[in-house]
Amino acid sequence: MLIGRRPTLRRAALTAGAVFSLLLLAGVASAEVLGQPTPGGLGLPATVTEVGAETQFFYNVILLPIISFIGLFVLGLLIYVCWRFNEHANPVPSKLTHHTGLEVVWTLVPVLILVFIAIPSFRLLAHQVEIPEPKVTIKVTGNQWYWSYAYPEDQGGGFSFDQFMKTDADLKPENGDVRLLSVDNEAVVPVGEVIKLQVVASDVIHSYTIPAFTVRIDAVPGRLNETWFKAEKEGIFYGQCSKICGKDHAFMPAAIRVVSKEKYAEWLVEAKKKFAKVDDGRVRVAAEADAR
Template identity: 80%
Template sequence: MLIGRRHFIRRAAAMAGAFLPVLLFAGLAFAQVEGRPTPGGLGLPATVTDVGAETQFFYNIILLPVISFIGLFVFGLLIYVCWRFNESANPVPSKLTHHTGLEVAWTLVPVLILVFIAVPSFRLLAHQVEIPEAAVTIKVTGNQWYWSFTYPQDQGGGFSFDQLMKSDAELTPDDIRLLSVDNEAVVPVGEVVKLQVTADPSGVIHSYTIPAFTIRIDAVPGRLNETWFRADKEGVFYGQCSKICGKDHAFMPTAIRVVSKEKYAEWLVEAKQKFAKLDDGRMKVAVETGTR
């Protein structure tokens, strides 16, 4: 009987030892590339914003150790109970029904854990929802099934464009299948960008998500939601609609290119000309067909 118990304990310890590294390192990003999904990548996606770094710190350093400890503690407690209080080791069961100290402990300890988690959680939430003064404001509209972007006139814009997924025939070697788009939105690096997100009034609910910016916000018909980010690195950052919004939900990506302030100013000039012509062409077609 003693040998059986020792064997059981050794097997339980081996299982816990094998499971512990997974718990401790599951939240770390291994071989992640900013802005795009990484084959074989593990953990949270790499981020390029301060809020994203704070979010990952909260998860990896605060939340993950707490839930790992709780999981291992409960697992170890179950093993101890199975070993110590099985029928053969404890033929005469205890009739104890209450233990004041134990009941106080299992009530107070979870409360203290929640308070410990709540303090940094509320601080992080405030950083996410309180939008600083923005240098760039963009209105993002979810349609079935593509995104539309509007740059306001008072910030050097005054144009809008649609963003559709590239077909396989349009892809270049630098593109990513199912993520690359025809018209990338462009923003300056190191500047606060405010996104005003809504959806086509005649459409459905979408969710605008870019993991590298740690932003995800619903696009609801008739409602204007706001979020923000400040990218500290140049590059192209991809996202998708994160709501199951209809038949082409899987083909509704988005892409934002972060460039220097000088290149952003140049892009504004080019975009005004490019998308003004596009808008004029659409208006012409609409007038000729009587659809507008």
């Protein structure tokens, strides 16, 4: 019987190893296109920030192997128990109910695993929460169903604008537009600089999420939340509202374009002219409405 069982056990071990390898592959593999989802993509999206790299290292190298081993170990234990202690193999069941040593082990080992995970987790959390001295501060307001951006005057801004999703009729694939993600007015930031986001909502709870920056923070009415990122590569990076905020929740993308410092300075000059006219128009409309 033992000789007959060895091939089966060997196949089971190989299968478990294959499953474990696939789990690791799923964690390590990343999106092929920066800043947007990849059809058929596997694993976490590619990141362009230091915090994002630390987060993915924590998940891929520390957390995923641990939880994969625990899952496979428990599965193997269940299979062994079903095989070893079934009714046919043990017609007379054991009356053992407690084992002090075993109870100490299965209490102590999970505690040690959690402590091992907690140490790098707290370090990563501190890096995410503690905001360095920012070069640019942007106030992001979530509305149903679009985002508003305000650049402060003391940092060369002094203007604000709304960001709406482009309709299918307005898309220009030759210019790189992406359906359900491209917007009319992209937010622009300089590469290699600390960007602080102050996030709030005007109506219901939203969630501002840019996966490539490892940024996700709730936008809550009456509460100002803050987060930050420092993009190390230029490009256009998309995100979406991650809260179910109403009927057009699925049509509320966010887009941030990272450019060189020189191009950012040029954009500021153009944006002041472009969005100052928009703001003036809003003031006139509001004044006319108040007069009526």
